[in-house]
Amino acid sequence: MDWGNIFGNAVGELISPTTAAYALAAIGLGIHFGYTGLLNFGQAAFLLIGAYGFAIPTLAGAPLVVAVLCAILCSVIFAFILGIPTLRLRADYLAIVTIAAAEVVRYVVTTTGLTDFTGAANGLSGFKGTFAAINPIPQGTYGFGPFTYSAYDWWVRIVGWVIVILASVLVFLLMRSPWGRVVKGIREDEDAVRSLGKNVYSYKMQSLVLGGVLGSVAGIIFILPRAVQPANYTTGLTFFIWTIMLLGGAATIFGPIIGSMIFWVVLSLTQGILYGAIESGAIGFLSTTQAGQVRFILVGVALMLLVIFRPQGIFGNKKELSFSV
């Protein structure tokens, strides 16, 4: 087994754009669930809308800013469509609607009738031009050891992580403010907050839109190093984001970032070790394809263990969760 390579790949995941995208999506989900108590099981849909909302205008010739704004606008509209009928109801209804809506949009973009726009099952590619064009880093390869990337790869990483940091600062500023106090109050008991004269519906909508916009920006970061593939936006993606959020701590600032890093490093390590073991013959009963699936079984087990034994996550406040309110 090539341990150097295995660890190199794993460490590389720390700053990969995918890690940044998942962290950002988890920050958005944290606003929904961690702070406001909205059960959004359709975060994958926001990533999908971000991805297509960015790729389709870009391929149609729109400049970068327009494409990004289009992605954000689409996610705002989607959040309203989800929220208007459900946010007046109990939290469980939003969960059902979001999980269904996420599947609906995925099937819509996969349908062959829309091949000209969405590329159907093949997805979209060739939309990186406008983003690469504003890359200030001269062509070439930079970095050291496992962190050696091309100019474009560095550009994606820098932009991705700067956005993650900005989003974290945004969440920090919001949650220390009276606005954050209201949404946290809604998480605890929305009738009580209503009885104190706050427009609960409006706050829930603001939270849903805000977290959804972060999800759609995460969707853009997610596709910058790869193509748009509808198969990436299954409910599995939503549950990975949930795992990351719960791993780090739902209502925390650094939780989603560290959660995402741990998630991807562990996935990379287990993949490297399992593949290495299979190739060297140490494990005979698994094929490499099966090993890929085993990793995700481990994710499921980890999520269960996490919720049972450390529900507050890594950064969460134990005391805060010790009350079963």
Added chain:
Amino acid sequence: MSNLPASTAPASGIPTTHPLVKGEVGPGCAKVDPIVIADSVTRQFGGLKAVDVDHLEIPRGKITALIGPNGAGKTTMFNLLTGFDKPNTGTWEFDGKSLAGVPAFKVARSGMVRTFQLTKSLGRLSVLQNMLLGATGQKGEKLFASLIRPIWKKQEEENTARADDLLARFKLDAKREDYAASLSGGQRKLLEMARALMSKPQLIMLDEPMAGVNPALTQSLLGHIKNLKEDGTSVLFVEHDMHMVMHISDWVVVMAEGRVVAEGPPETVMKDPAVIDAYLGAHHDTDLGDLMEDGPNPVLEAERKAHEAHPEAETSGYGDTPPAAGVEETKR
């Protein structure tokens, strides 16, 4: 459904006039200075008319008690007046403004703040945060303004100072930084009342403020309610225990089976035959001990919950006073 008289002729010994009342004392009588006026408010749950109030006025600047046996529609009436439930028919106004069909949060903003039968303290917020949430018109509660601290810092400091005053008054200042979930049941009642006061309401509506609170704390709660009146706040509260009501209320409204069956000052309203009927039914001269058997009966308890409960209305988690539970049985 009801075999109770909707109104009763004043029995001998009950005065027919009162300084709070314009005209004659009786169910639905007009007040000299009402803060709430409700007209033909009805709310039906399936075949059950939970609330059917023709006319009700709540006097301003006084402590009004809304009493009645279980299932009388008191909490439903509360929910309707505060916008937490929608009536089938009816209009009502608060301080001259019509509030029919107005959502709960706007009702609260207009100066009519309520508490809940089952306390709704926000467990994973600190006591102080709970209090601050009660303040109205906060600039920092707007999404964009919240990002810039200088906009709301000064207001926050003022609110914090006011919250500290109230916490000291309610003897919760030592718990300031604790999570509300760590408070005892009685402390949560206090917190909820203090939090409601943060908005400087004109009318505070307390839904069973004394339920599940030990006698010592009950005394202090009663004291707080009296203080509210002295500060010029009108109080409307729901209570089961008639004796508690006697001590602090200026006016008593009695509901039974959804209707207002009697009204009057506490000293005389208990003598009203309609009240005796409502509370004691046909068995009023029987020894209550025979009806009570061994304390609260689980069947009756469940029945009462089914009677009072509605998806939006809260059910009481507290045991009822045995006489009331016993009466419930005899009423049917």
